[in-house]
Amino acid sequence: MRTLLSFFFSQLVVIILINFYYYGKFNFTIKSMWRKNEITFSGDEYWDEWERDMCDNPDKDETWRYWDSLCFRKFQNFEEVRIEVLSWSPPLVIYRNFFTKKQVESYLQLLKIQSLEEQEVVDEKGKPFISKVRVANGTVTPFDQYPEAESLLNTASRLIPAIDFSISEDISALSYNPGGHYAVHYDYLEYEEGSDDEFMNEFGNRMATFIMVFKKATSGGGTLFPSFGTVVRADAGDAFLWFDSKENGEMDMNVEHGGCPVYDGQKVISTIWVRSYGQRLFQEHNRNRSFDADVLLRSY
Numbered sequence: 432m433r434t435l436l437s438f439f440f441s442q443l444v445v446i447i448l449i450n451f452y453y454y455g456k457f458n459f460t461i462k463s464m465w466r467k468n469e470i471t472f473s474g475d476e477y478w479d480e481w482e483r484d485m486c487d488n489p490d491k492d493e494t495w496r497y498w499d500s501l502c503f504r505k506f507q508n509f510e511e512v513r514i515e516v517l518s519w520s521p522p523l524v525i526y527r528n529f530f531t532k533k534q535v536e537s538y539l540q541l542l543k544i545q546s547l548e549e550q551e552v553v554d555e556k557g558k559p560f561i562s563k564v565r566v567a568n569g570t571v572t573p574f575d576q577y578p579e580a581e582s583l584l585n586t587a588s589r590l591i592p593a594i595d596f597s598i599s600e601d602i603s604a605l606s607y608n609p610g611g612h613y614a615v616h617y618d619y620l621e622y623e624e625g626s627d628d629e630f631m632n633e634f635g636n637r638m639a640t641f642i643m644v645f646k647k648a649t650s651g652g653g654t655l656f657p658s659f660g661t662v663v664r665a666d667a668g669d670a671f672l673w674f675d676s677k678e679n680g681e682m683d684m685n686v687e688h689g690g691c692p693v694y695d696g697q698k699v700i701s702t703i704w705v706r707s708y709g710q711r712l713f714q715e716h717n718r719n720r721s722f723d724a725d726v727l728l729r730s731y
């Protein structure tokens with residue numbers, strides 16, 4: 432009887448200890464999420480609470496662990512390309528280890544000697560102005576002026592044959608310090624009628640956004656896609672890409688996205704906005720629907 436009782440009590444103690452452990456863990460997670468959500472920064476009024484909750488949710492970190500994630504290993508002219516598909520239609524994909532360490536380092540070195548400026552956003556007339564919708568520093572690094580930028584363009588053109596990267600805006604770099612962010616927005620440009628944009632007249636609207644990662648923040652700083660329920664947290668040397676337009680060239684409403692607030696460390700990315708006119712994909716597709724990711728998996 433005594434052994435039975437002592438067995439019973441020892442089990443009780445174990446159960447209580449386990450409960451304490453999990454309660455503590457649970458409490459810690461909730462508290463740390465809640466604490467981050469409480470962090471204020473300049474421009475936080477442009478973020479909804481649920482968007483910040485998604486940004487801060489640590490479960491969104493490792494896409495390749497999801498039971499339904501699709502990972503492809505493709506050979507393009509004997510070079511290996513690793514593609515993680517986060518959304519099939521419209522496509523949102525991460526290219527892992529896309530750039531070499533040397534490319535990453537030399538581009539960061541180039542940014543060090545450039546002076547990065549506080550970034551503006553454009554209004555509906557296409558006019559730039561400073562706004563706390565985006566808090567970041569940046570600069571433009573034209574391909575024809577900087578071999579470090581040209582090398583990135585060459586790699587993208589070689590490994591992603593579906594897209595003609597030469598029909599694009601100059602590569603532009605962004606650096607976010609703690610408190611830096613870019614509230615949820617679309618990249619597809621929408622101006623009021625009558626505003627004149629020569630570049631738009633010649634090359635069309637933004638078809639795709641290609642983001643290259645050079646430095647990952649130590650806390651915060653992912654890229655949130657509310658419609659996909661995903662936060663991309665890519666590493667230095669990775670790149671990710673999505674389509675801003677549908678097959679008929681109109682704006683795709685599913686691809687709103689934002690740069691989550693950086694809490695610690697520095698985030699450095701740079702972007703190539705690919706323009707529509709002359710892209711082969713529009714000759715092959717013209718329906719009123721989103722593109723599918725299979726166009727990125729073909730070799731052409």
Ligand SMILES: O=C(O)CCC(=O)C(=O)O
Nearest residue numbers: 613618653654689690702
């Ligand atoms: O910082 C990010 O993660 C996103 C940047 C972005 O959306 C943009 O530059 O248009």
Ligand SMILES: [Fe+2]
Nearest residue numbers: 616617618688
């Ligand atoms: Fe954007």
